[in-house]
Amino acid sequence: METQKTAVKKYSCKICDASFKNQTTLVGHMKKHTESKNLYSCQICDFSGSSNSKLVQHLRTHTGDKPHPCNVCDASFAQKSALVSHLRTHSGERPYSCTECGYAFTQKSALVSHRRTHTGERPFSCQVCHAAFSRRDTLAAHVRTHTGEKPFACDVCGVAFSEKSSVFKHMQVHSGTKPHVCTVCDSSFSQRNRLVAHMRLHTQEKPYACQVCALTFSRADILVAHSRTHSGERPYSCHVCNLSFSQKSTSVKHMRTHTGIKPFNCEVCGSSFTQKSGFVKHLQKHALEN
Structure with a gap:
């Protein structure tokens, strides 16, 4: 029954x-x-979504509409979820923590990317040279080393960069603001993540481990640079002579052999140098003379 x-x-x-x-x-x-999951279509491009709300969100990419303003600063956002993440930059809230090293993030997607520094996973591959990366945005930045594209420009002086982070670094030249201060040595930084990385110099913490040789590092970018000693990857190419380099700093130094720029100037005799190492040796000669 x-x-x-x-x-x-x-x-x-x-x-x-x-x-x-x-x-x-x-x-x-x-x-x-x-039934089809893409019933709501954009009349401007080929986008189609499963709900009207998704279509409304998409249309903001065309109109530039940002209806979700921050009540702390002048920023505004197209999606409410982006506003929620942004507000954490004011509150300091970091709800997503890494179980391996304890490092915390404001967004879940950032935690997912960070975990790959521990697992060594690199799911994003370059179609040109087949170099692999742990983050999609890192791959996008790498691809621009092949195309030469520089889509990020300074609003003050117009200098363009291939990476968005480089614009923020460059803006320090204009603003000079460094609100994040180290409580140990009074060093100051324009970005909080740089202060966090700096503090590891005092704590000796090195949460980023190489999966090949087990060396550990205080910063994820240093680990990435180190990993290229194993992979042989050289993502930074010279557009003049096509030489390639594993580290951006080495590429910058190399470019001076073409441009002739000598940024290191001796205040004693007026000599200038392309490399810091040569400049240091030169200063030592003055010290011995005295």
Whole structure:
């Protein structure tokens, strides 16, 4: 004999196991599985979404509409989720913590990317040279070393960069603001993550481990640079002579052999040098003379 419960909901969906009290309701439910998931189409581009709300969010990429303003600063955002993440930059909240090293993040996606520094996973590959990366944005920045594209420009002087982070670094030249101060040695930084990395010089913490030789590092970018000693990857190419380098700093030094720029100037005799090492040796000669 059927129980009252099974009699009430005896029509079951074979796809998701949901059950209903009559066949009509089941048929209506099945349409969610069988109908197209892209019913809402953009009239400007080829985008289509499964709901009107997704289409509305997409249209903001065309209109530039940002209806979610920050009540602390002048920033505004197209999506509420982006505003929620941004507000953590004011509150200092970092709800997503790494179980390996304890480092915390404001966004879950940042934690997912960070975990790959421990696992060594590199799911994003360059189609030109097949170099692999742990983050999609790192791959995008790498691809620009092949294309020469520099999409990020300084609003003050117009200098362009291939990486967005380079614009923020460059802006220090104009603003000079460094609000994040070390409580140990009074060093100051324009970005909080740089202060966090700096503090490891005092604590000797090195949470980033190489999966090949087990060397550990205080910063993720240093680990990435080190890993190239094993992989042989050389993502920084000279557009003049096509030589390539494993580290950006080496590439910058090399470019001076083409440009002739000598940024290191001796205040004693006026000599200038392309490399800091040569400049240091030169200063030592002055010291011996005295």
